């Protein structure tokens with residue numbers, strides 16, 4: 001028996017006048033998954049989320065959440081899920097606690113034990129007025145609001161904005177716990193390192209088009225790795241020509257660096273024919289993986305590769 005997807009986007013298109021913000025996008029997210037939705041600014045991530053939540057009407061296509069139609073069953077969908085928008089609007093004169101009471105009251109009651117547990121884990125101070133909050137504190141309150149009714153699914157739009165690294169870590173632990181318990185996380189982000197850290201599967205969206213949906217583990221398996229070899233003396237460059245899986249060999253005196261994929265054995269058998277002193281290898285970051293996998297698409301789009309996968313771990 002095939003399981004009903006928790007979130008299903010089916011040939012979604014959203015046009016604003018002549019401009020197509022989301023173009024024929026389809027994907028399905030299953031129970032227990034953390035699904036990363038990665039793309040540059042303006043790619044169409046928030047537009048897709050708004051359609052899933054019936055905050056905008058699609059030009060064509062449909063979205064479903066837990067088998068419910070986004071357009072017809074929006075109230076029930078909002079009751080069942082947790083949502084953290086990228087542009088969280090709060091009431092500046094209410095304290096965090098009053099905000100929780102108000103939003104919880106609309107949903108039907110507040111589980112204060114859960115709220116206390118979430119606030120403590122994130123270090124959220126609910127006693128102060130929201131208008132006095134730092135941006136990180138506002139985000140923490142947004143997370144409490146999204147998780148406080150223990151929903152089966154959460155939709156999170158750029159959730160770690162403004163959070164310090166330790167809080168990010170705790171938040172990602174919370175997501176993993178939720179997925180391990182069978183819950184579902186839809187995580188929209190333009191931060192590659194965040195998606196790499198937590199997602200089980202990742203969809204890459206660019207200019208309204210879904211470019212790829214990949215299992216994170218497979219993506220990392222396919223990743224290129226970088227190797228550095230130190231020799232007792234410089235080695236002729238031709239020694240590494242045509243070695244299976246080896247790319248981008250650079251020589252600096254007796255130091256050779258290269259990228260390789262698959263087994264390291266062919267490279268090592270060449271290296272050991274010379275006076276090799278040390279070998280070190282490291283995985284290439286996900287941003288480089290994306291550049292390798294999507295080089296064709298990015299080049300076809302006429303973009304600068306650095307702009308598509310900046311060193312700061314963001315896609316521009």
Ligand SMILES: Nc1ncnc2c1ncn2[C@@H]1O[C@H](COP(=O)(O)OP(=O)(O)OP(=O)(O)O)[C@@H](O)[C@H]1O
Nearest residue numbers: 016021039040041042043044045046047048086190
């Ligand atoms: N109401 C609107 N009217 C016209 N264009 C819009 C509207 N809302 C969004 N767009 C455009 O649609 C495109 C997709 O926007 P969207 O907010 O979905 O991007 P995003 O991937 O969430 O980006 P970001 O990471 O910057 O939030 C952008 O080019 C944006 O300018």
